[in-house]
């Protein structure tokens with residue numbers, strides 16, 4: 453275990469924002485390529501002066517308060533989160549700034565400081581990510597590319613490359629995995645780390661700042677960081693620290709931090725909810741929490757009360773360990789053991805189709821596919837492969853088919869086939885597709901609508917009748 457974090461120049465105990473210059477962005481190393489049958493993120497080398505792996509947490513639950521630092525404006529008033537017993541935690545949120553754009557800038561430094569828009573290049577494609585310079589013109593994610601180009605004609609438009617972004621995403625995950633006791637990958641560019649109890653060894657702020665700097669140095673990518681007593685506040689703190697900054701909100705500083713913020717900053721408040729609340733005259737978190745929670749519950753159901761709690765700085769959701777993060781799987785045992793390859797192939801693709809639909813329904817992307825074969829004698833084999841993050845059948849079906857081809861070695865009847873998608877992260881599927889084929893997205897949306905309405909088997913891909921001419925994944 454390395455205890456070098458305390459020697460680092462970073463964060464000498466003063467909470468607050470770190471200026472972007474401090475980060476000293478330099479092109480980092482190129483992330484490793486995904487190899488065949490990868491079993492996890494590539495490991496990174498330890499270097500001197502990097503934050504060492506944190507000690508694993510003790511189970512006695514007698515952790516110290518989240519942070520010993522007072523922030524300005526701490527009112528001393530007991531807040532619900534203090535009453536609710538969540539003050540013992542230290543949760544770090546790491547969020548990369550305009551991630552896709554930053555990766556493109558590593559490749560082409562001429563893009564620095566310029567408005568950049570990433571997405572499909574066709575007129576009907578959507579914006580997947582844009583630089584802060586482009587945002588000043590009103591461009592934002594999920595906007596049609598055509599409109600974005602009209603708003604910001606000087607922007608450099610780049611067709612995204614999900615494979616490259618996935619490699620950098622996995623590089624950052626591997627750096628965190630090497631050092632953090634407990635972390636969750638929330639999306640392709642966001643991680644939560646539970647560093648509760650760390651202050652007894654290093655000091656949470658120093659360790660977290662050290663980790664952030666190490667990620668910046670190794671990846672060359674800007675990243676913002678929030679450190680606070682729960683996931684919601686640390687995410688909001690990282691949002692306020694952007695771009696490329698860090699912000700710590702100690703337990704006593706939570707309410708002073710939240711109160712002046714717009715209700716739009718609460719992660720659960722989407723555009724629709726925001727508009728409804730604004731119509732009630734609620735603009736800031738301070739106003740929202742002064743209203744009894746029953747009002748919001750009546751108006752928005754269970755979410756309404758949850759939003760009220762968040763406004764009061766309460767969020768008990770745990771950091772979900774990456775190793776246990778959800779995967780989804782499906783398998784079929786054949787009625788009788790078979791060597792009918794056409795039938796086996798069809799079954800595999802149906803399973804893939806079902807899982808892809810579930811991914812999109814849950815607004816998730818997968819970064820790893822695994823295929824399983826059980827032979828008639830119950831010998832079971834599986835093979836997995838890291839892939840660029842996606843939720844689309846036409847990407848995942850060929851991957852499943854190829855894994856099956858490599859895995860299927862024996863001339864024995866097959867009893868069962870199965871597929872698993874793992875390394876799931878949150879993310880809108882259309883943002884992982886950079887083709888000039890909006891029709892493809894529209895087709896998926898139409899098919900998924902029908903499945904939601906009439907059941908998962910309502911729509912299926914037409915597969916050729918003969919195995920020989922079969923076209924997979926088209």
Ligand SMILES: [Mg+2]
Pocket residue numbers: 547548549550551641642
């Ligand atoms: Mg981000």
